[in-house]
Every structure is written in C-alpha cells, then in structure tokens.
Amino acid sequence: MTTEFTLRDLEARVRERASSDDPSSYTAKLAARGMPKVAQKLGEEAVETVIAALQESDAALTGEAADLLYHLMVLLHLRGIPLAAVEAELARRTAQTGLEEKAARGAQT
C-alpha cells in the first residue's frame, strides 16, 4: 500500500514546522538561519542531485531529488511564495512548448 504525500502536503508541513519552536525540528533550525543558509543548502542539494543523476543509483537519485524539493519548499516558504504560484506559472507555460517560450524570451538555442 502506498501512502499519498504530495508537494502540497510538504508545503503545509514546512509551514507548520518552520514556525514551531520544537528544538528537534530541522525545518525550524534551518528557517531560523535565514535565506543565505537556505539558498546555500538548496544549491548543495542541486549539485548532489546532478552528481547522483550522472553516477549514482536510481534510489540515490530519488533521495537527492527529495532533499532538493524539500529545501526548495523551505526557500519558497521564507520568500512567502506559495506552491500554488509556481503551479500557476507552470500551468501558464502549458500554452506553448518549451522552445516557443524560449524563443519568446529571445533566448539563443
């Protein structure tokens, strides 16, 4: 049996734990260290995800991807950007292909 746990659930959990004063909460400890630390952690997790993608197992990559998404959720929380805003941006982009969007930005291919 699989238990469904969505990014919305993670967002709610991060919101709840970031404002808790539970000394056992990693989220509370990380959030208290502020945006520079959270941004640094997100960057580290991104690099670890890339390394896992290139040379580690599927299980390792899955774990790194989870770390990456968790730290992204903490960063968005600190900036007050709801997951719904990111979802809305992704939904907006479904109106065109990725390459059309890139061309509209005037980016080089």
Ligand SMILES: N=c1c2ncn([C@@H]3O[C@H](COP(=O)(O)OP(=O)(O)OP(=O)(O)O)[C@@H](O)[C@H]3O)c2ncn1[C@@H]1O[C@H](COP(=O)(O)O)[C@@H](O)[C@H]1O
């Ligand atoms: N999904 C996660 C999650 N993913 C990764 N991590 C933590 O992220 C940390 C990353 O490990 P690192 O070794 O890179 O970092 P570190 O050495 O502890 O920190 P630094 O010294 O680098 O600052 C680990 O402590 C992991 O436990 C997470 N911590 C929490 N969650 C979720 O948040 C919920 C609330 O957690 P708490 O806030 O700890 O109660 C949990 O129930 C989970 O749902």
